[in-house]
Amino acid sequence: METPLHIYFFSGTGNARNVARWFSGVAAERNIPAETIDIASIDRKNIDPPPRGSMVGFISPTHGFNYPPAMMYFIFRFPRSHGNKVFLMNTRAGMKLSKWFLPGLSGLALWLSGIVLLLKGYKIVGLRSIDLPSNWISFHPGLKEQVVESIYAHCKGVTEKFAGKILDGKRVLTAFRDIIQDILISPVSVGYFFVGRFILAKSFYATDACDKCDLCINNCPVKAILTVDNRPFWSYRCESCMRCMNNCPKRAIETAHGYIIGIMCLFNMGIVLWFWQGVGRFITIPPNNGWAQTAVSLTGWVLTFIVMVVSYRIFHYLLRIPVIRQLFYYTSITKYKFWRRYRPSRKMISKLQ
Numbered sequence: 486m487e488t489p490l491h492i493y494f495f496s497g498t499g500n501a502r503n504v505a506r507w508f509s510g511v512a513a514e515r516n517i518p519a520e521t522i523d524i525a526s527i528d529r530k531n532i533d534p535p536p537r538g539s540m541v542g543f544i545s546p547t548h549g550f551n552y553p554p555a556m557m558y559f560i561f562r563f564p565r566s567h568g569n570k571v572f573l574m575n576t577r578a579g580m581k582l583s584k585w586f587l588p589g590l591s592g593l594a595l596w597l598s599g600i601v602l603l604l605k606g607y608k609i610v611g612l613r614s615i616d617l618p619s620n621w622i623s624f625h626p627g628l629k630e631q632v633v634e635s636i637y638a639h640c641k642g643v644t645e646k647f648a649g650k651i652l653d654g655k656r657v658l659t660a661f662r663d664i665i666q667d668i669l670i671s672p673v674s675v676g677y678f679f680v681g682r683f684i685l686a687k688s689f690y691a692t693d694a695c696d697k698c699d700l701c702i703n704n705c706p707v708k709a710i711l712t713v714d715n716r717p718f719w720s721y722r723c724e725s726c727m728r729c730m731n732n733c734p735k736r737a738i739e740t741a742h743g744y745i746i747g748i749m750c751l752f753n754m755g756i757v758l759w760f761w762q763g764v765g766r767f768i769t770i771p772p773n774n775g776w777a778q779t780a781v782s783l784t785g786w787v788l789t790f791i792v793m794v795v796s797y798r799i800f801h802y803l804l805r806i807p808v809i810r811q812l813f814y815y816t817s818i819t820k821y822k823f824w825r826r827y828r829p830s831r832k833m834i835s836k837l838q
């Protein structure tokens with residue numbers, strides 16, 4: 486018998502994976518066979534079209550107000566439909582303040598992928614964001630276990646209610662509630678896609694605590710970590726999903742705030758300014774010429790990108806020198822004890838299954 490429900494998920498730290506499991510749990514209660522598929526473990530370029538009459542679901546975290554590129558490209562390449570039903574979900578950066586659950590922001594996440602699937606002939610029956618705990622520990626310490634537990638229990642209920650309605654044949658487009666804020670924030674998602682994510686990918690490094698166990702390398706969902714100079718090296722494939730940093734058994738992965746601010750921003754801005762001052766001596770760029778202005782900003786972006794690539798190489802090279810390593814270490818806020826990692830406990834997860 487064909488499986489009537491196929492749920493494809495991408496997950497860095499487990500939130501989206503758990504939503505996929507809760508959804509398929511509701512399907513099991515209704516005796517609907519469901520398959521949950523981690524897109525990191527399959528050949529994403531060769532997917533069979535969904536069987537006629539089956540339902541497809543996509544569940545992914547939100548990265549920079551959009552789906553992460555791994556999920557976005559997967560949906561872009563996904564086979565066309567025979568009118569299959571589809572639902573889309575994104576997990577976001579949920580928080581809790583006193584007894585209130587605070588939502589994250591989706592931006593383009595559901596809309597862009599939704600439009601692509603509509604154009605491929607799918608019928609959208611569900612759009613829902615789930616506000617699980619934020620895993621973005623480059624920016625804030627991981628939430629306390631108690632708070633994580635409370636948000637998880639709340640989100641499980643929300644997911645099951647949504648799944649129940651979808652599987653009962655209803656159409657649930659809850660995401661429309663957020664459409665205005667999503668549109669307003671969308672320019673940021675474009676900036677994140679073209680620039681922000683590359684800077685983030687280059688903010689990780691392994692400290693002296695690393696015992697070269699290679700767990701981060703083997704567990705990376707997009708195989709983005711290489712070994713260079715006998716230490717982990719983050720390539721541009723990195724989706725900044727935070728799995729490596731949150732799960733390193735030696736807590737040896739840090740976000741290099743000192744490097745990002747000191748070298749990447751200041752050094753980069755300096756080089757770009759210096760370049761334009763040099764150009765200004767020979768060429769006058771007409772202020773009213775749109776083409777000339779576009780060429781100027783494109784050149785600026787290309788230059789920024791080149792400096793970014795070169796500076797991470799230099800940074801990685803400098804990590805060989807003990808005193809410089811210490812300098813980067815003490816300017817990484819994530820190094821300090823109070824900066825918790827985000828790792829929902831197995832006990833809590835299995836209690837909720």
Ligand SMILES: Cc1cc2nc3c(=O)[nH]c(=O)nc-3n(C[C@H](O)[C@H](O)[C@H](O)COP(=O)(O)O)c2cc1C
Nearest residue numbers: 497498499500501546547549550577578589590620
């Ligand atoms: C690089 C990065 C960017 C993020 N961007 C957003 C965002 O734009 N909006 C949001 O609500 N949450 C954002 N988050 C939070 C995650 O989407 C959220 O914690 C999600 O539940 C993680 O799911 P996972 O455990 O399946 O990876 C971001 C997290 C990371 C690591």
Ligand code: SF4
Nearest residue numbers: 695696698699701733
């Ligand atoms: S998981 Fe941690 S200790 Fe193991 S190789 Fe990666 S950085 Fe080093």
Ligand code: SF4
Nearest residue numbers: 705723724726727729
């Ligand atoms: S390198 Fe780390 S943060 Fe980047 S995609 Fe791999 S596991 Fe995620």
